[in-house]
Amino acid sequence: MAAEALGWWGVPLGILAGTLRGSAPFLFVSLGECLTEKSGKINLGLEGTLLMGAMSAYGVSYLTQDIVGPGLSPWLGVVAAGFSGMVLGAIHGWLAQQPRVNDVAVGIAMIIFGSGLAFFLGKPFIQPQAPQLVTLNVGGWSSVPQIESALKLSPLFLIGLAIAPLLQWFFRSTRWGLYVRAVGDSPEAAKAMGISIFQVRMLSIMAGSFLAGIGGACLSLYYPGVWTERISSGQGLMAVALVIFAHWNPVQCLWASLLFGGAQAIGPAFQSVGIDTYYYLFNAAPYILTLLIMIITCSPKRTLIGAPGALGQED
Template structure:
């Protein structure tokens, strides 16, 4: 095993850096899914939204030389996918889970079709904040190269948690997720609320996709997402439908995904790839635990299909 200036601390430091980077798209997608499920709807199409957002961000950044404009366009593209999902789910006898799977296939297919010309060209990337400039160690400096989107995601989690608990908008969203009949009795459109919130969730997933293509790993390819949009459902269950808990859940899943690269960074070239499966195993554990009839899903919106027995 290769030696480094900081010895054995190289592995946890690399895991910390990897956790922050890998967790950023998890954070945005899980926040988007958390809001969507709070309104009583599951959107399994966020995987397609994430991939299309990554492609849209990379294409716009390449043509305009503005990665932030690319990120914004990715968010609006995600909002369009979310609005389409919400509009279809308003139709009678339509299942939101089946529509989500269809939207996932539609989004990824559309991204692969339009993204072919952008596999090779190099687009401008999102800048990073050098929070490790105080240290003379290159490992610390590299670990603390934080993308602003990570900090923005944390700020949004705080705002969403406050808004859901303290604002009229949050009350309406939670009421819609807990009782559609009560929402209608209060004079609000259940379909309208869910459409708006699903569009907002799609916007968040699109921004998460922009991080993938414009920051880490920082390129556009057809295998970019690795199922992070699908894992968002497990993250939200693990976080008990609380935006602030999504931060910890995203960091946990991000750390799980960073184990393999961290071991590789210190010279372990044999067997490290086994740890690349850690996020998928963690997702499986969360979903199996959530499906147990003895498991109390605290905080689950009553209108979700997983809360009905």
């Protein structure tokens, strides 16, 4: 009905709305992965972290609503999501730095472990409705209901917008940012500077997983705002690919996240105006886009601009 009033304008508007809603998890996970990879380790397990974050955010928000009230409990959920991500990150950081252990293999293990744990612990939370995060109604000026609902922004998304330039400043202008870059680019030089490679990588991975966990909270407490086992559907992994596309630059991660959020909204947007013949193929758009982007960005001949020198090398 609403779509009829807008006609074909429903499609771009739907995509815009979906971009604003759906890009937050990409943003958080890609920033987390960016931080992790800058220190020279890959964390493929962020897919599991994302699910674990989504589950713990939803669970904590549901369980604490009677104690602290439905206004505050989602925020407790966000914090819980971050910390549960951090625990997974600590496991990954420790395992991936053992001698002769491949971080990609550990990452796959952590995807399975994180999602398995999330499914097990999250079983009781599939039915009940947990209090959601408040939204900021930026679109209050508009009389068109679609525009108004499209501009209901999540505060988490705005926090993510702020973290991206902050992280870039952190890498460029702080002592700790230099440590992370040194460990990621040239572990020998870092060692000569007297930096503990193990500690820097551990902290980077844990901080990165904290962000990814919050990305999970965006899924379960904002959009789509439920907890199911299929909630992440590969978004964590796409975010990892997105970091390569963004050349390990936090601000570019932001643009890339918006692009991916938009791609994800194509299927539902077309469905909302009544085109669902190619529903499944449209829904595969983000995966195809990721693949295309990687084909265009990557090259076997040169190292990518911005790639940490020691990334993926075994120590």
